[in-house]
Amino acid sequence: MPELVPIEIPPNTVMLKGLDWDSNIYFVRSGREALIVDTGTGKRARDYIGLLAGEGYLNGLREVVIFNTHEHFDHIGGNLTFKSLLEGLGIKVSFATHRIVAEIIERGLSGIILDHAYGERFKPHEVHIKLKDGDELKVGKLRLNVIHTPGHTAGSSCLYLDGDTKLMFTGDTVFNRAVGRMNLPTGSLDELRKSLRKLTGFEVDFGLPGHGWIIKDWKGNLKRVMP
Numbered sequence: 738m739p740e741l742v743p744i745e746i747p748p749n750t751v752m753l754k755g756l757d758w759d760s761n762i763y764f765v766r767s768g769r770e771a772l773i774v775d776t777g778t779g780k781r782a783r784d785y786i787g788l789l790a791g792e793g794y795l796n797g798l799r800e801v802v803i804f805n806t807h808e809h810f811d812h813i814g815g816n817l818t819f820k821s822l823l824e825g826l827g828i829k830v831s832f833a834t835h836r837i838v839a840e841i842i843e844r845g846l847s848g849i850i851l852d853h854a855y856g857e858r859f860k861p862h863e864v865h866i867k868l869k870d871g872d873e874l875k876v877g878k879l880r881l882n883v884i885h886t887p888g889h890t891a892g893s894s895c896l897y898l899d900g901d902t903k904l905m906f907t908g909d910t911v912f913n914r915a916v917g918r919m920n921l922p923t924g925s926l927d928e929l930r931k932s933l934r935k936l937t938g939f940e941v942d943f944g945l946p947g948h949g950w951i952i953k954d955w956k957g958n959l960k961r962v963m964p
């Protein structure tokens with residue numbers, strides 16, 4: 738079993754490499770607020786939250802926004818367990834995602850979420866912050882830009898954090914040396930191509946994907962993986 742080790746991306750971000758079938762999980766802190774990007778399937782939720790707490794990352798935290806890059810079960814299955822574990826530590830939790838994804842999560846549309854592929858049943862829940870392309874997500878002093886990048890699924894979005902270190906959370910839209918599948922429900926090769934071209938216009942130091950390793954050569958990687 739791979740060991741769970743927090744990977745620090747200065748100045749404010751921690752990567753937790755997904756265990757088993759889980760997506761990667763990212764924790765971004767600003768003051769007493771933090772952002773969590775994706776939550777895995779939920780099976781190892783206690784391990785992730787336990788690690789963040791044990792390493793002191795949650796000390797003094799008051800509020801967490803959980804952002805889902807898209808609606809696949811390996812990215813949202815842990816949402817409710819993360820919420821209850823964090824609330825157990827006295828931290829307020831809200832959910833944010835693109836409005837297309839929000840509707841799927843609230844209605845629990847299994848045919849798109851693909852929970853059955855993991856032998857699980859997704860429990861629908863409320864999404865508090867419904868976003869669209871160009872919106873800003875506020876976390877403490879940070880302002881993250883929502884970039885709608887359909888293709889892997891119709892509501893897939895990336896989150897961009899501009900600063901001295903520029904980060905792009907890419908979900909399953911683009912990985913290190915690969916792109917996400919476009920043949921799952923609501924996927925589209927045409928849309929994916931357009932989204933990847935849109936992403937080429939951003940300056941990015943670290944691309945932080947939903948699976949696999951960090952993307953360091955942002956534009957070179959996009960060029961190589963363009964389908």
Ligand SMILES: [Zn+2]
Nearest residue numbers: 807809889909
């Ligand atoms: Zn996916």
